[in-house]
Amino acid sequence: MKIVLSHPTGNRNVRAVISSLAQAGMLLEFNTTLAADPAAFWLKFLPGSLRSEWLRRTFPLSLSNINTRPVLELARMALPRLGFDAAVNHEKGWASIDAVYHDLDKAGARRLVNITSKINVDAVYAYEDGALETFRQAKKMGLKCIYDLPIAYWETVQKLMTEEAARLPQWAVTLGGGIHDSAAKLERKTQELELADVVVGPGSFVMDSLPTWSKGKTVIMSPFGSPEFDSSNISAGSIQSKQTNRPLRVLFAGSMGQRKGLGDLFKAIRILNNKNVELVVMGSLLAPMEFYRNELPDFTYEPGRSHDKVLELMRSCDVFCLPSIVEGRALVMQEAMSQGLPIIITPNTGGADLIEKGKTGFLVPTRSPEVIAEKIGWFLDNRSKIAEMGEMARQKAADYTWDNYGDQIVRSLVNYLN
Numbered sequence: 001m002k003i004v005l006s007h008p009t010g011n012r013n014v015r016a017v018i019s020s021l022a023q024a025g026m027l028l029e030f031n032t033t034l035a036a037d038p039a040a041f042w043l044k045f046l047p048g049s050l051r052s053e054w055l056r057r058t059f060p061l062s063l064s065n066i067n068t069r070p071v072l073e074l075a076r077m078a079l080p081r082l083g084f085d086a087a088v089n090h091e092k093g094w095a096s097i098d099a100v101y102h103d104l105d106k107a108g109a110r111r112l113v114n115i116t117s118k119i120n121v122d123a124v125y126a127y128e129d130g131a132l133e134t135f136r137q138a139k140k141m142g143l144k145c146i147y148d149l150p151i152a153y154w155e156t157v158q159k160l161m162t163e164e165a166a167r168l169p170q171w172a173v174t175l176g177g178g179i180h181d182s183a184a185k186l187e188r189k190t191q192e193l194e195l196a197d198v199v200v201g202p203g204s205f206v207m208d209s210l211p212t213w214s215k216g217k218t219v220i221m222s223p224f225g226s227p228e229f230d231s232s233n234i235s236a237g238s239i240q241s242k243q244t245n246r247p248l249r250v251l252f253a254g255s256m257g258q259r260k261g262l263g264d265l266f267k268a269i270r271i272l273n274n275k276n277v278e279l280v281v282m283g284s285l286l287a288p289m290e291f292y293r294n295e296l297p298d299f300t301y302e303p304g305r306s307h308d309k310v311l312e313l314m315r316s317c318d319v320f321c322l323p324s325i326v327e328g329r330a331l332v333m334q335e336a337m338s339q340g341l342p343i344i345i346t347p348n349t350g351g352a353d354l355i356e357k358g359k360t361g362f363l364v365p366t367r368s369p370e371v372i373a374e375k376i377g378w379f380l381d382n383r384s385k386i387a388e389m390g391e392m393a394r395q396k397a398a399d400y401t402w403d404n405y406g407d408q409i410v411r412s413l414v415n416y417l418n
Contacts, residue, residue: 020406033073147196151328174257202329225402261323337397340390
């Protein structure tokens with residue numbers, strides 16, 4: 001039983017699937033754009049930051065089983081730094097992320113013809129926006145098509161984002177490219193799902209977003225994993241983060257837009273109007289800083305940083321809040337929990353299963369700044385309970401591992417393909 005898997009960048013959840021498929025002897029090839037060899041001698045000549053960035057493209061698989069398509073991805077990474085932003089413009093740029101996905105998809109479809117003439121292939125595994133040509137070719141060859149959908153289906157995304165643009169028009173500029181996807185891109189997404197035999201997703205919010213016409217497809221739901229627990233860090237951080245002689249530090253982490261509910265969180269802080277609450281916002285700007293300061297003058301901004309530094313920042317805070325409107329399953333929730341933070345989230349984060357009310361945190365409705373303010377106020381009034389809740393949150397997050405994520409998908413695929 002052999003599977004060919006494709007993904008342009010190979011993020012954390014992709015690595016977990018690759019690892020589990022390889023361990024089960026099921027992964028024939030992995031198609032991606034860039035793959036680093038951590039043993040390459042020239043790496044020692046790179047500056048530390050560039051070396052770390054390059055090594056992010058290391059995969060748990062022999063390089064002999066990886067096919068790369070580097071040119072467009074290298075251009076996408078380099079050109080904005082050289083001032084050529086137009087080249088990576090949403091959909092239209094020749095080196096846009098859409099162009100990278102489509103190029104790898106077409107190359108993967110062509111390669112499928114070559115490899116099946118030499119060895120039997122049972123299925124292809126591809127991700128949203130990068131699956132159409134691969135699936136078309138697979139169908140011609142009688143192969144199964146496995147479709148990984150890491151975020152809610154596009155119809156749900158479009159509906160919710162359009163409603164947000166009308167509800168909070170000043171935040172519309174922060175909603176990102178998804179609301180501006182062309183009809184052609186949306187049709188491509190529809191065709192990918194139509195061709196899929198199996199749909200893989202990280203939680204019930206994604207699965208519930210699937211259109212009625214697709215409900216007969218086989219679905220595999222497997223929650224993402226959490227970072228591994230480092231007791232030396234958390235024990236030192238817990239003392240600092242649970243101090244009660246300073247303002248309650250509420251952390252938001254992610255792209256600074258209304259898709260993640262930042263406008264609602266800002267309003268909640270305005271409703272509270274309490275100097276004993278400090279909102280810490282870490283993430284990438286989607287509008288000029290002046291916009292955010294006009295919405296909420298007094299918050300602490302923290303720019304993006306390495307993963308280790310993100311976890312360090314989390315340990316300096318007390319509570320994590322992510323009132324998202326649309327997600328798949330936000331990894332940052334489990335990252336915060338793994339560092340001892342109780343959480344305040346909406347069901348649309350994809351993490352409703354993480355909440356044990358009053359123990360690991362609170363689930364609040366979407367678009368509910370008043371309820372968010374109420375829950376932050378609860379933590380302010382019950383600071384003595386935060387350390388205990390943080391420990392329960394950490395233990396809850398530890399139940400979700402990357403090995404389990406990948407292994408659950410593989411077990412389900414074995415049952416399906418057999």
